[in-house]
Amino acid sequence: MAESVMDNKKSVSEGGNRRRWAVFFAMTVLIIALSAASTAAPKISLFGKFNTLCSCSQQQWRAQKYTGIVEDCCCNYETANLLNEEVLYPSLQELVKTPFFRYFKVKLWCDCPFWPDDGMCKLRDCSVCECPDNEFPELFKRPFRRGLPSDAPKCQEGKPEATVDRTLDHRAFRGWKVTDNPWTNDDETDNAEMTYVNLQLNPERYTGYTGPSARRIWDAVYSESLSTDPSEELCQEERLLYKLISGLHSSISIHIAADYLLNEDTNSWGENLTLMYDRVLRYPERVGNLYFTYLFVLRAVTKTARYLEQAEYDIGNPTEDLKAHSLIKQLLYNPKLQAACPLPFDEAKLWKGQRGPELKQKTQEQFRNISALMDCVGCEKCRLWGKLQVLGLGTALKILFSDNGEDKIFRTLQRNEAIALINLLNRLSESVKFVHEKGAALERTMEQQSGFFPIANVLLAKVWPFSSSLLR
Numbered sequence: 284m285a286e287s288v289m290d291n292k293k294s295v296s297e298g299g300n301r302r303r304w305a306v307f308f309a310m311t312v313l314i315i316a317l318s319a320a321s322t323a324a325p326k327i328s329l330f331g332k333f334n335t336l337c338s339c340s341q342q343q344w345r346a347q348k349y350t351g352i353v354e355d356c357c358c359n360y361e362t363a364n365l366l367n368e369e370v371l372y373p374s375l376q377e378l379v380k381t382p383f384f385r386y387f388k389v390k391l392w393c394d395c396p397f398w399p400d401d402g403m404c405k406l407r408d409c410s411v412c413e414c415p416d417n418e419f420p421e422l423f424k425r426p427f428r429r430g431l432p433s434d435a436p437k438c439q440e441g442k443p444e445a446t447v448d449r450t451l452d453h454r455a456f457r458g459w460k461v462t463d464n465p466w467t468n469d470d471e472t473d474n475a476e477m478t479y480v481n482l483q484l485n486p487e488r489y490t491g492y493t494g495p496s497a498r499r500i501w502d503a504v505y506s507e508s509l510s511t512d513p514s515e516e517l518c519q520e521e522r523l524l525y526k527l528i529s530g531l532h533s534s535i536s537i538h539i540a541a542d543y544l545l546n547e548d549t550n551s552w553g554e555n556l557t558l559m560y561d562r563v564l565r566y567p568e569r570v571g572n573l574y575f576t577y578l579f580v581l582r583a584v585t586k587t588a589r590y591l592e593q594a595e596y597d598i599g600n601p602t603e604d605l606k607a608h609s610l611i612k613q614l615l616y617n618p619k620l621q622a623a624c625p626l627p628f629d630e631a632k633l634w635k636g637q638r639g640p641e642l643k644q645k646t647q648e649q650f651r652n653i654s655a656l657m658d659c660v661g662c663e664k665c666r667l668w669g670k671l672q673v674l675g676l677g678t679a680l681k682i683l684f685s686d687n688g689e690d691k692i693f694r695t696l697q698r699n700e701a702i703a704l705i706n707l708l709n710r711l712s713e714s715v716k717f718v719h720e721k722g723a724a725l726e727r728t729m730e731q732q733s734g735f736f737p738i739a740n741v742l743l744a745k746v747w748p749f750s751s752s753l754l755r
């Protein structure tokens with residue numbers, strides 16, 4: 284009897300346990316289903332209200348996240364993407380490979396005017412590599428044959444003792460002037476410490492430059508570009524520098540992520556999409572600023588069309604010279620570009636108010652300080668691309684905002700400025716292409732990944748006390 288009562292109790296208790304486990308199991312399945320549903324399509328709030336977005340319209344929303352006019356510009360995202368894909372990206376990719384556009388003159392060994400150099404670069408890839416003799420344009424070599432040491436005609440990147448004869452510059456690029464750019468800190472007319480770098484051999488990619496040194500540069504650059512309180516409403520002129528720098532920063536981050544050292548032991552390189560999402564895509568403002576900078580620089584390039592078309596691309600190789608010239612014309616006078624986005628950015632609207640001249644002067648000083656900060660970048664390759672792109676921005680600013688009259692500006696455009704401008708546009712074009720092609724899918728994936736666990740956690744937190752009480 285006692286045994287049967289015990290058996291009875293045991294079977295009642297086992298039956299109860301089975302029920303509790305079944306309830307717990309059902310709850311768990313429900314949580315997983317709800318979490319998956321919430322990330323897949325319709326948003327279901329915990330309070331039972333359905334978000335009106337259906338799966339399809341949500342996808343549309345994502346695809347059209349960057350739509351309409353790019354803020355402060357005269358061209359929309361859709362046109363910018365289309366033109367980039369069909370016209371600018373293919374032409375620029377070819378153009379930057381030509382000898383004229385791939386050799387950049389730069390002062391790499393510089394003293395930081397603000398604080399001691401604290402180079403934090405971890406990788407060999409941080410340093411700029413030498414370019415082989417056979418890569419160098421013949422015309423560069425000629426003056427050396429007339430008296431200079433015979434081992435001189437090579438790129439001297441990374442070697443402070445190597446210098447480039449200034450007569451070289453004039454001979455190689457007849458018709459290009461050497462004048463100082465008022466927007467930048469470096470004296471572009473001073474060839475003394477300049478070296479030539481083959482940009483094709485020094486791609487902008489992950490270098491391992493990180494930590495307090497890099498952070499200090501960016502912090503200083505942003506505090507210079509936004510001297511006003513960011514909470515205040517800013518006019519377009521006051522936003523200009525911040526947007527240009529932020530767009531450039533997005534582009535640098537995209538290039539780091541697109542060519543990342545995935546495994547140092549095996550030296551394998553590839554895309555780091557998580558990094559791209561974390562640094563750029565999850566912030567729509569940074570993506571918007573990338574498009575802004577792209578259109579701003581594009582406007583500067585199209586504004587100089589007449590001059591760039593007539594300039595000499597003579598590096599001593601008639602085939603290459605012709606190629607550079609015809610690619611430039613192809614790019615500048617592309618009918619699609621002229622029809623779809625004739626004025627990517629309207630510079631005539633700026634500096635008009637009473638404070639216009641004063642604001643312009645202030646902006647120029649701020650930009651000169653930003654350009655001086657590039658001498659503090661503690662990684663040679665980052666400094667190379669930082670200097671090139673800041674000179675490219677300075678050239679765009681000079682083209683769009685000089686008071687000297689168009690002819691004078693164009694006549695004082697330097698070869699190195701044209702190289703910086705075109706290479707900067709190419710970098711931005713690569714970044715825009717990357718964002719356009721991979722951005723939406725990447726955002727979806729990342730949001731799904733991060734969406735599942737928080738929702739599951741919230742549900743577990745709500746359901747767990749109840750279900751665990753059932754288990755007791």
Ligand SMILES: Cc1cc2nc3c(=O)[nH]c(=O)nc-3n(C[C@H](O)[C@H](O)[C@H](O)COP(=O)(O)OP(=O)(O)OC[C@H]3O[C@@H](n4cnc5c(N)ncnc54)[C@H](O)[C@@H]3O)c2cc1C
Pocket residue numbers: 487488489490491492493494497498500501528529530532533535536539562569657660664665666668669
């Ligand atoms: C001029 C320069 C060139 C560089 N070039 C290279 C390179 O070629 N290769 C390389 O590996 N590293 C390069 N670096 C370093 C790289 O940019 C980062 O600083 C580094 O990878 C560390 O990144 P982080 O995650 O700390 O964020 P960082 O990119 O250093 O950003 C610092 C802070 O700036 C803000 N921020 C970031 N992006 C934006 C944006 N688009 N708009 C507005 N605010 C933003 C955020 O608050 C962020 O926390 C360069 C640095 C500088 C200053």
